[in-house]
Amino acid sequence: MAADAPWYEAALLVGVTNALNVVADSPLESLEPARPSAEAESVFAEIRDFYDRAEVPSAFRRVAGDPGYLADLWGAARRVFTDNRLTRRHKEALAFAVSVTTRSPFGTAFHLGELRRLGVGERGVMEVLGVTQMFSSYTKIADTLQLEPDMGDIAPVDHSPAPGGAAPASRAADRGRAEPRSPEAP
Amino acid sequence: MPTVRLRDASEYPKPTQKLFEVAKSWFNYDFAEPPAMSRVMAWDPELGALHGRAMKRAMTPGEWTRAEKEMVAAVVSGVNACNY
Numbered sequence: 001m002a003a004d005a006p007w008y009e010a011a012l013l014v015g016v017t018n019a020l021n022v023v024a025d026s027p028l029e030s031l032e033p034a035r036p037s038a039e040a041e042s043v044f045a046e047i048r049d050f051y052d053r054a055e056v057p058s059a060f061r062r063v064a065g066d067p068g069y070l071a072d073l074w075g076a077a078r079r080v081f082t083d084n085r086l087t088r089r090h091k092e093a094l095a096f097a098v099s100v101t102t103r104s105p106f107g108t109a110f111h112l113g114e115l116r117r118l119g120v121g122e123r124g125v126m127e128v129l130g131v132t133q134m135f136s137s138y139t140k141i142a143d144t145l146q147l148e149p150d151m152g153d154i155a156p157v158d159h160s161p162a163p164g165g166a167a168p169a170s171r172a173a174d175r176g177r178a179e180p181r182s183p184e185a186p
Numbered sequence: 187m188p189t190v191r192l193r194d195a196s197e198y199p200k201p202t203q204k205l206f207e208v209a210k211s212w213f214n215y216d217f218a219e220p221p222a223m224s225r226v227m228a229w230d231p232e233l234g235a236l237h238g239r240a241m242k243r244a245m246t247p248g249e250w251t252r253a254e255k256e257m258v259a260a261v262v263s264g265v266n267a268c269n270y
Contacts, residue, residue, distance in 0.1 A: 001253045001256070001257060006257070007257075007260075010257055010260070010261055011261075011264070014261050014264060014265060018265070086257075090250070090254050090257070093250065093254070093258060094257065094258060094261050097258045097261055097262050098261055098262070098265050101262050101265045101266060102265055120249065121249060123248060123249050124248070124249030124250060127244065127248050127249055127250050127255065128250065128255075128258055130240070130243065130244030131244045131245060131255050131258045131259050131262070132258065132262050133244075134237075134240060134241045134244050134245075134259075135258075135259040135262040135263055135266075136262060136266060137237070138223060138241075138263075138268075138270075139262070139263050139266040139268035139270070140266070140268075141223070141226060141227075142222075142223060142226075142268055142269075142270035143266075143268055143269075143270070144189075145188050145189050145190055145226060146187065146188050146189050147188055147192075147222045147223065147226070147270040148187070148188065148222070148269075148270065149269060149270055150219075150221055150222050151213075151215075151221055153215075154213065154215050
């Protein structure tokens with residue numbers, strides 16, 4: 001994963017995962033419409049289909065009072081969790097790790113359920129949990145001692161343009177040349 | 187700036203320096219000095235060895251590839267707002 005594209009994809013996934021978790025983990029049950037509008041129900045049907053489950057996750061039910069917002073939020077969630085450069089299975093692993101790390105009861109249970117539904121076994125779950133736990137250790141050791149990044153030279157900079165765009169002329173000439181980049185992991 | 191003085195690899199006992207060779211091999215990269223985290227973990231070689239083994243066990247390819255696991259590690263570091 002030397003190119004930037006999968007890392008952009010992962011970062012967008014982390015953001016949307018956290019956005020869903022913060023709403024689902026807050027005491028906002030009272031916001032769930034008793035009788036969702038037809039527009040909201042239409043979105044709910046897509047959500048049920050995507051997750052292959054009868055119940056719509058609370059993160060979506062709680063914003064259903066504004067069907068337009070629900071539709072956009074759902075569209076963003078579906079976009080980031082759909083197979084792309086990263087598989088949906090791997091994305092669920094990332095979302096599970098994010099949810100455990102941020103102590104999100106909703107996210108942890110939901111993404112654990114999704115991992116299992118997508119065929120990840122107990123060993124696979126433990127592997128993700130192990131990495132999550134180990135790097136929750138390293139990060140706090142690093143922060144306590146205020147360590148500075150020192151592994152930036154491991155991978156080259158990706159000079160490819162933004163999707164659909166063109167590389168700046170000055171960069172096009174440099175393409176392929178190894179340069180330091182910001183660290184990807186401790 | 188670190189709150190402690192990070193010792194050079196040469197300041198560690200010889201047996202501990204072997205751990206740095208393991209780290210170099212793990213990252214497949216020839217560091218001028220071992221990464222700061224490796225040198226911190228080597229401060230207590232007993233803990234460093236146990237923690238390091240647990241980390242390697244967690245990062246070894248299994249149901250997920252090493253690359254997939256590195257990305258899990260990166261997002262965990264990101265949400266922990268860890269600059270290192």
